[in-house]
Amino acid sequence: MRIWFKIWKDTRLLRDVTVENYSDDTRTHKIFDALDEACLKLDLAKPIWLDSNVTEFKRTSKARFYEDSFVESIDFDYLEIHVIEED
Numbered sequence: 001m002r003i004w005f006k007i008w009k010d011t012r013l014l015r016d017v018t019v020e021n022y023s024d025d026t027r028t029h030k031i032f033d034a035l036d037e038a039c040l041k042l043d044l045a046k047p048i049w050l051d052s053n054v055t056e057f058k059r060t061s062k063a064r065f066y067e068d069s070f071v072e073s074i075d076f077d078y079l080e081i082h083v084i085e086e087d
Contacts, residue, residue, distance in 0.1 A: 001030050002085040005038040009076040017041045022087060031057075035081065045072045047079060057081070 006016040019034040019041075039046050047053075047065035057063040061083040067074055 001027070001034070001083065001087050003031065003034045003038070004082045004084050005035075005042065006080045006082070007042060007044075007076045008078055008080060014076055015042060018084070027086075031081075031083075038081075042079075044074075044079065045070055 001022065002018055002020050004016060004018050007014045017038050019037050021030040021034055023030065025033070035046065038044075047069040048071070049063075050069055053063045053065060053069065063081050065079040065081070066077070069079075
């Protein structure tokens with residue numbers, strides 16, 4: 001599985017990172033582990049999965065985490081997560 005994490009501000013891509021996980025874990029564990037790794041690489045606090053994030057992710061394999069998903073304040077508009085390759 002490959003997941004692309006992108007930080008956006010004012011319709012511009014500021015930073016991105018792709019995380020690969022080809023372990024035998026479940027899809028959910030792979031996504032959570034990739035989110036942990038991406039947040040470390042991007043020096044971000046982990047966002048909270050709100051119901052709207054879960055619904056969007058189940059439907060499109062994408063989710064956007066806005067400021068209300070973070071405990072700390074952020075200096076960008078949103079973090080986008082996008083599954084670009086499944087196992």
